[in-house]
Amino acid sequence: MRRLSSSTTFFYKRVFPLLWVGFVLIISGVQFWAVQHARADARSGSLFPLVLMPLFVVGVMFLLYRKLLRDLLDEVWLDGDWLVVKNRGEKIRVALRDVMNVNATTMTNPRRVTVMLRTDSRFGRNLTFMPASPRRFLSGFNPDPIANELIERVDALRGVAR
Numbered sequence: 099m100r101r102l103s104s105s106t107t108f109f110y111k112r113v114f115p116l117l118w119v120g121f122v123l124i125i126s127g128v129q130f131w132a133v134q135h136a137r138a139d140a141r142s143g144s145l146f147p148l149v150l151m152p153l154f155v156v157g158v159m160f161l162l163y164r165k166l167l168r169d170l171l172d173e174v175w176l177d178g179d180w181l182v183v184k185n186r187g188e189k190i191r192v193a194l195r196d197v198m199n200v201n202a203t204t205m206t207n208p209r210r211v212t213v214m215l216r217t218d219s220r221f222g223r224n225l226t227f228m229p230a231s232p233r234r235f236l237s238g239f240n241p242d243p244i245a246n247e248l249i250e251r252v253d254a255l256r257g258v259a260r
Contacts, residue, residue: 204239211244
């Protein structure tokens with residue numbers, strides 16, 4: 099069995115959002131403390147920007163999390179002609195014959211590979227994961243090698259000549 103998904107998925111899905119929100123809270127707390135301990139004439143200013151900006155930053159992070167990170171699977175393994183998929187403590191096996199399409203992003207961070215199935219699985223019809231392929235300098239336009247390998251294996255199982 100060979101791991102196709104990145105080992106940093108846990109960091110991106112669980113740790114990074116907490117670090118981001120914690121950083122915003124610390125910066126906001128320091129700013130609020132600085133305003134409270136400033137001179138008396140500076141206190142006449144509004145605290146609205148101190149509340150609005152952190153809410154905006156957390157809102158942008160929430161939108162990015164929902165769009166890029168929330169649907170990532172924890173682990174994807176290749177076991178012969180099967181994909182073994184693990185997410186939130188659950189595990190399923192998907193035959194490569196049931197794969198309809200493989201799509202990979204090139205200009206996003208983290209990179210994403212989406213495997214579209216012919217039928218629904220426990221994790222839905224689209225299985226999305228971060229590939230374990232190493233990042234190379236200026237490789238943004240190059241196709242992902244893991245996605246290419248999956249496409250070739252699915253095509254070989256279908257009997258499609260390339």
